[in-house]
Amino acid sequence: MSNTPSTLFDKVWDAHVVRHITNGPDVFFIDRHFIHEVTSPVAFLGLETRGLKVMFANKTFATADHNTPTINQHLPVKDPLSANQLKALETNSGKYGISYWGLGNPKNGIVHVVGPENGITLPGMTIVCGDSHTSTHGAFGAIAFGIGTSEVEMVLASQCIMQPKPKKMRINVNGKMGIGVTPKDVVLYIISQLTAAGATGYFVEFAGEVFEQMSMEGRMTVCNMSIEMGARGGMIAPDETTFKYIKGKDKAPKGEAWEKDLAYWKTLKTDAGAQFDKEYHFNGADIEPMITFGTNPGMGIGISKHIPVSHETGSGKSSYEKSLNYMGFHEDDAMLGKKVDYVFVGSCTNGRIEDFRAFASIVKGRKKAEHVTAWIVPGSHIVEQQIKDEGILDILTEAGFQLRQPGCSACLAMNDDKIPAGKYAVSTSNRNFEGRQGPGARTMLASPLVAAAAAVTGVVTDPRELLA
Amino acid sequence: MAYDKFTVLTSTAVPMPIENVDTDQIIPARFLKATERTGFGDNLFRDWRYNNDDTPKKDFVLNNPIYSGKILVAGKNFGSGSSREHAAWAIYDYGFRCVVSSFFADIFKNNSLNIGILPVQVSGEFLNKVFKAIEADPKTQLEVNLPNQTITILATGEKESFDINDYKKDNMTNGYDDIDYLQAMKEEILTFAAKSLY
Numbered sequence: 001m002s003n004t005p006s007t008l009f010d011k012v013w014d015a016h017v018v019r020h021i022t023n024g025p026d027v028f029f030i031d032r033h034f035i036h037e038v039t040s041p042v043a044f045l046g047l048e049t050r051g052l053k054v055m056f057a058n059k060t061f062a063t064a065d066h067n068t069p070t071i072n073q074h075l076p077v078k079d080p081l082s083a084n085q086l087k088a089l090e091t092n093s094g095k096y097g098i099s100y101w102g103l104g105n106p107k108n109g110i111v112h113v114v115g116p117e118n119g120i121t122l123p124g125m126t127i128v129c130g131d132s133h134t135s136t137h138g139a140f141g142a143i144a145f146g147i148g149t150s151e152v153e154m155v156l157a158s159q160c161i162m163q164p165k166p167k168k169m170r171i172n173v174n175g176k177m178g179i180g181v182t183p184k185d186v187v188l189y190i191i192s193q194l195t196a197a198g199a200t201g202y203f204v205e206f207a208g209e210v211f212e213q214m215s216m217e218g219r220m221t222v223c224n225m226s227i228e229m230g231a232r233g234g235m236i237a238p239d240e241t242t243f244k245y246i247k248g249k250d251k252a253p254k255g256e257a258w259e260k261d262l263a264y265w266k267t268l269k270t271d272a273g274a275q276f277d278k279e280y281h282f283n284g285a286d287i288e289p290m291i292t293f294g295t296n297p298g299m300g301i302g303i304s305k306h307i308p309v310s311h312e313t314g315s316g317k318s319s320y321e322k323s324l325n326y327m328g329f330h331e332d333d334a335m336l337g338k339k340v341d342y343v344f345v346g347s348c349t350n351g352r353i354e355d356f357r358a359f360a361s362i363v364k365g366r367k368k369a370e371h372v373t374a375w376i377v378p379g380s381h382i383v384e385q386q387i388k389d390e391g392i393l394d395i396l397t398e399a400g401f402q403l404r405q406p407g408c409s410a411c412l413a414m415n416d417d418k419i420p421a422g423k424y425a426v427s428t429s430n431r432n433f434e435g436r437q438g439p440g441a442r443t444m445l446a447s448p449l450v451a452a453a454a455a456v457t458g459v460v461t462d463p464r465e466l467l468a
Numbered sequence: 469m470a471y472d473k474f475t476v477l478t479s480t481a482v483p484m485p486i487e488n489v490d491t492d493q494i495i496p497a498r499f500l501k502a503t504e505r506t507g508f509g510d511n512l513f514r515d516w517r518y519n520n521d522d523t524p525k526k527d528f529v530l531n532n533p534i535y536s537g538k539i540l541v542a543g544k545n546f547g548s549g550s551s552r553e554h555a556a557w558a559i560y561d562y563g564f565r566c567v568v569s570s571f572f573a574d575i576f577k578n579n580s581l582n583i584g585i586l587p588v589q590v591s592g593e594f595l596n597k598v599f600k601a602i603e604a605d606p607k608t609q610l611e612v613n614l615p616n617q618t619i620t621i622l623a624t625g626e627k628e629s630f631d632i633n634d635y636k637k638d639n640m641t642n643g644y645d646d647i648d649y650l651q652a653m654k655e656e657i658l659t660f661a662a663k664s665l666y
Contacts, residue, residue, distance in 0.1 A: 018653070018656060018657055019653065021635050022634075023633055023635065024634055024635025025633065025635060025636075027653065027657075029657070029661065031664065031665075032666070038500050038501075039553065041503035042503065042504060042553075045503070045504065045505075046647075050647065052647075052651070055657070056661065059666075067501070079501075081501035082501055084503060085501055085503060122666065124665065125666055130551060131550075131551055132549065132550050134551075146551035146575055147551060148551055148552075148553035148556070148575060148578060148579035148582060149505070149553040149554075149579075150553060150579065150582035150583060150645070150647075151582065151646075154646055154650060157650065158650035159657060159661060160650055161646070162649065196488055196545065196548055197488070197545040197548065197571060197573070200545070200571065200572075200573060200574055201574065230548060230573060261665070264665065295488075296490065314596075315485040315543050316487060318485075319486055319488060319543065322486065412497040412550075413497060413498065414497045414498060421520075431492070431549060431550075433490045433492040433493065433549060434493060435492060435493070436492050439496070439498075439515055439520070
């Protein structure tokens with residue numbers, strides 16, 4: 001080992017390079033491969049065509065999430081195409097001996113929620129999944145990123161992918177955050193500063209007091225959305241918060257294995273003096289509750305601000321106008337007071353227990369606005385159970401909300417949970433792309449607190465006004 | 469997947485000067501339910517291409533008969549968003565073999581290279597020249613030369629070089645893919661796995 005200071009990212013990456021190809025990619029070893037029903041069937045088909053087997057079934061975990069309904073999960077899935085994909089996942093998992101959490105399994109839920117909460121995700125791992133929000137797992141000090149179906153096939157066949165090593169970026173946020181400012185606001189703020197392509201080609205380490213003080217749920221929210229600024233992934237050095245979260249989880253190491261792993265995890269941090277290709281510094285005190293006004297996650301502003309007037313020229317100007325036209329908004333509009341038709345709380349970004357606690361903190365003692373349709377969707381059955389055990393369900397019910405069953409739901413609207421064309425939704429999910437939540441749907445991304453404020457007032461509202 | 473070899477492609481191009489085209493636009497999520505990789509071309513840019521009653525939107529470029537070809541020329545930050553390879557399949561299935569832009573999202577770029585679409589990243593300045601040339605004459609031919617790593621506007625002779633790593637270039641020109649490579653190093657991977665922590 002050399003004494004050159006290295007970054008957290010380098011330490012994990014370099015430990016997983018099986019072979020480096022000159023002027024080419026690294027052959028990169030994968031510790032955990034998560035699969036789901038949408039991006040895996042064609043990969044299994046490819047394996048079969050080539051006559052290959054799954055190399056390490058014990059490093060592969062399957063869950064059904066993208067297509068699953070959020071009501072009546074005990075009944076057969078109505079959409080025949082969705083049912084077909086779900087069946088394919090079950091069949092393929094069975095055939096190759098892969099651990100499978102399908103509908104009805106108490107461990108079932110969104111892949112990026114169930115991995116961490118069951119102790120499958122651990123520091124220093126390399127984790128991939130055919131889903132861009134695999135970056136979520138970086139919250140544990142893992143290198144985790146989304147891959148395409150050809151790469152899913154590669155990992156099934158060889159437990160490796162071929163990747164050029166990305167450049168390194170560090171984003172530091174220090175200082176004290178204000179009341180009502182959540183991890184979702186931190187990440188929406190960073191993306192608004194860097195733009196939706198500002199970190200393309202980079203792997204990001206989030207560092208500084210704000211992340212050190214953040215819960216694991218919050219760190220997952222931040223790393224989840226690192227892909228939304230174009231980054232391959234984001235990561236945060238593991239610390240006592242991380243170790244405490246993992247300890248005792250179902251599949252986490254126990255006894256001697258725990259001690260051995262813990263000793264290793266404690267080495268996973270960026271050395272003083274290590275070099276990054278790019279570095280940013282932000283002040284936590286500058287961050288307000290955020291909301292997006294456009295059609296990519298970089299188009300976000302503090303909730304009390306007005307929509308920026310575009311200073312762009314050429315196709316940049318027309319793309320900006322196209323985006324505002326789609327939303328039915330105008331330059332210099334205030335966001336506060338805009339009518340909201342739908343509220344969605346859930347997804348791999350904000351479908352964890354902390355998010356429902358935050359939502360409940362505002363709706364408690366209030367009533368759902370009459371015209372608002374609210375979809376409250378836990379990220380997993382474990383989260384669903386926590387909601388019940390902690391009395392959050394009672395608060396929701398009294399306020400006029402119903403709890404649905406776990407899944408990706410309206411985040412990408414592959415199931416029946418679609419926002420109708422032209423309607424406005426405040427969503428705690430990760431993407432406000434055109435049609436993302438249903439054809440013609442208009443999405444404003446925000447934190448669970450902003451979602452709660454909108455759900456009880458029926459308009460975009462600053463949650464700080466409703467906090468006790 | 470084995471795909472056709474890519475060496476020199478000379479073709480007219482379809483211009484789409486829109487920035488931040490995300491994969492939800494290229495292929496909306498509701499069309500991701502197939503369990504095979506073909507047939508996605510019909511739904512390429514579905515919501516930009518068709519009205520709710522399935523009639524074509526006249527002002528969308530794919531519905532304009534004066535533009536055609538195997539090259540799609542797109543605005544900055546093409547292919548951001550979801551990791552769905554279906555987006556690349558849809559582009560391939562529709563008949564494009566090459567996408568030109570001044571900036572690509574990472575996963576889209578990887579997916580494209582893995583299935584035989586060449587993403588050609590050019591400067592913003594050159595991209596504007598290409599848009600202008602096609603605007604002036606929709607029959608403008610572009611030559612994408614992978615062995616030389618150049619793209620040329622044939623009418624004007626304007627040319628720019630593009631980057632691609634040697635390994636991927638070899639794959640594309642020979643029609644190989646990564647799985648062929650990885651299968652050949654199976655023992656090395658097994659040895660590595662035996663000493664890995666997890």
